[in-house]
Amino acid sequence: MKEWPLWEVFIRSKHGLAHKHVGSIHAADATMAVENARDVYTRRNEGASIWVVRSENIVSSAPGDKEILFDPSDDKVYRHPTFYEVPDEIENM
Numbered sequence: 001m002k003e004w005p006l007w008e009v010f011i012r013s014k015h016g017l018a019h020k021h022v023g024s025i026h027a028a029d030a031t032m033a034v035e036n037a038r039d040v041y042t043r044r045n046e047g048a049s050i051w052v053v054r055s056e057n058i059v060s061s062a063p064g065d066k067e068i069l070f071d072p073s074d075d076k077v078y079r080h081p082t083f084y085e086v087p088d089e090i091e092n093m
Contacts, residue, residue: 007033008058010051011041019051027052 004026010019022041027033033052041047061069 004028006055007037007052008055009033009037009041010053011037011047012049012051013046015048017048019049024055025052 005028007025007027007030009022009025011022012019025033025036025040027036030052034050037050037052038047042050
């Protein structure tokens with residue numbers, strides 16, 4: 001018996017918020033994946049939007065690539081707002 005493909009599920013809980021990865025499901029196609037994701041991950045009306053992506057289509061960096069990918073940003077201090085002064089009238093930023 002052939003197993004259905006694995007899909008990664010992302011849920012946006014409210015309009016304006018980002019989608020968050022909530023888990024994985026198996027489904028035969030995209031329509032079934034959305035329906036299964038709805039049934040499994042939004043049982044209490046906590047979702048405003050569902051994204052499903054076949055796991056095989058996700059590309060990620062390897063932990064060993066951390067230095068190559070992220071260390072070059074350390075020498076760009078302008079990307080870090082630590083040396084900017086925040087005016088007193090700004091309460092929350």
